[in-house]
Amino acid sequence: MHLMDLKKGDKAMIVNIDTKNQALKKRLYSFGVMPGEELSIKRCSLGRRTMEIKIDTTLIALRAEEASIIQVKPII
């Protein structure tokens, strides 16, 4: 399951960041988007092209392409 499968308000734990793009991975890491971290979905833009997530106190905007590489496990 990845981030795009979640809905607004859902909470999840990051399991893996599935990309070969090291620069992107580092970028996500520097925002605190790392396996083991918890996040929540704040909102999606029209057509779900972009998504806003919250990790700790940081709000991060992602494109659908980037959101789909973040594999998560939902927290109920």
Add this chain to the structure above:
Amino acid sequence: MEKIVIALAGQPNVGKSSLINAISDAKLKVGNFSGVTVDKTEIAFIMRDDVSGKAYEVHIIDLPGAYSLTDYTMEEKVTKRFLQSDEYDIIVNVVDSTNLKRNLIFTTQLIETGKKVVIALNMSDEAKKEGIYIDEAQLSSILGVPCVKTSALNKKGLNTLKEAIIQTYEKKQTSSKVVYSDPIEEEIENIINFLNERHYKSTLSYRHLAVKLLQEDEETYKKMHDEPIWIELLPVIREGLQHIYLHTETKDIHEIFSDEHFAFAKGATMEVMTQQNTVIKNPTQKIDTVLLNRFLGIPIFLFFMWGLFQLTFKLGSIPMDYIDVIFRWFSAQAILILGDGELGSLVADGIIPGVGAVVMFLPNIVILFFGIALLETTGYMSRVAFLLDGFFHKFGLHGKSFIPLVTGFGCSVPAYMAARTLRSVKDRLITLFIIGFMSCGARLPIYVLFTGAFFSQAKAGNILFLIYIVGAFLGLIMAKILKTFVFKGEDEPFVMEMPKYRMPSWKLIWHTVYGQAKSYLNKAGTFILAASIFIWFASNYPKVEIPSTFNANQSKTYKLEQSYLGQIGHASEPFFAPLGMDWRMAVALEAGLAAKEVVISTLGVLYSLGEEVDENSKGLISKIKANIPFASAVSFIVFVMIYLPCLAASMVFAQEAGGWKYLVYLFIMTTASAWILSFLAYRITLLI
């Protein structure tokens, strides 16, 4: 006096610029406009140690905001390069206290450089409000570097920070350290022991050196590669890495260290930070429910843009009129003083209007950048990208491309400058290349003239609207083409922080606007001026004998026809013939390269009217109707829609794109597409 060089580093939106402002008490040269000034700025001032009374000459290098030491963005590249290879004494790391964990990841990387580090826990007041308490003494002992709570806003902790800087400067070596997991610590220990045994001479501490070796830091490897110790050191490192790999899933040492940084930052945060479980009233989230609303978000933004657009071009037109009047007066005075000869003409028709053309755009630029700075510093700009990226990304553009593109409908000059808000070079270049497709205000009179001449009053408005829409649509298609064939390759990932909403700092906005205006005058201004003089020359030389039988109008036409510009027009007739245009239309278009306003006055001269023509003048409308076939007129309009923007805009384009070669590309692209589409329009209209 001793000199302390400080590298000021921190993540974006941590209040770095405000802190530097507060600490130096001095005028900030130019504030960092995120995404714009990827240059570092330097501030120098004198600092006195209150205890010893010793004075220091302090140089602060304000580095662009970076999330980590990588090459991901331009800002990060500049910061990384400076920190790794420039000369400086201390890194002052500005940290956002309300976002400690994420900030500390960057801090660990800074500490690993082996330089002396001082940490400013900025925004401590805000943290207090949010119920966050940080034990800075504890953090100091964990990191081995002084940590000082500061608040740039309320000027708190600034003296303590100054003292910490001086004390750290006076120390021989840094005791900073990042603690890693046991397997890595073991290998660090091994390498340190090895270096100890060999009494290896190093400016860096052995610990920092060992970490760099394990991280496979390229610079360090290059340097040590030529030293005799290398042969023996290499097996130690190799064995160390093998050991580390036993404990991890991946064999990517960078990833391993990223994990380490994060674990360390997380651990340190847990140890030093306590947060009261009060429900924080976060205005940001509340504002976002409105501004980022799925349905209201875009209309609200469009309203803001409409307001900014109105301000820029309506309010801006007032000083522009005055500027115009003043420069006309200057020209008239110049003629009076210098006479009607060569020199008088050069000054009155070349130089003064040239300077005027430069100054003319200043009101637009100042107002527009005031608005953009406001959007940036309040944190709204990131939201704009979030809202619009879905649509623009389809065309290979970025959500933020919207602002320069819309500005392009007013004037291309500020629009090109507004593209600076785009961080990725690719996104910026594509946006720059298509701004010209958004028909600027100066092209409007040409459209009005032609639609007025060939369409009924009732239809003209719709046609005008159609021209604008088709132009914008062509631009988006062109963006897609550029993205597919020219700027191909992987999309730049879109991962962006949505900063908290903040009240704008007027001081910072002022510095941004001032900086933009200055850079426009300095860089683009010079070229606009030079090119204006060139155009003046081309339309006035060579001097010809005007037959005495000609009246004023005829002689004007004759002069223009014989000038270099006219000669070019005649020479380029074969180029324009397939588009159904004669040499007069060719000259008008070529004169339009200087400024689109000139197109109409040139047509006026060439079709033998007085000089004072505008788009409403009845005489010109009927002349055009009589002399230009309908199909040629359509072709002309299409050409005007697409071809190269005016001289001033072209100069600014070259500046913003980063080279003259881009202007050549733009010229080829616009001319080719203008020609092809005009040709099609002409042929199709002929068939109908």
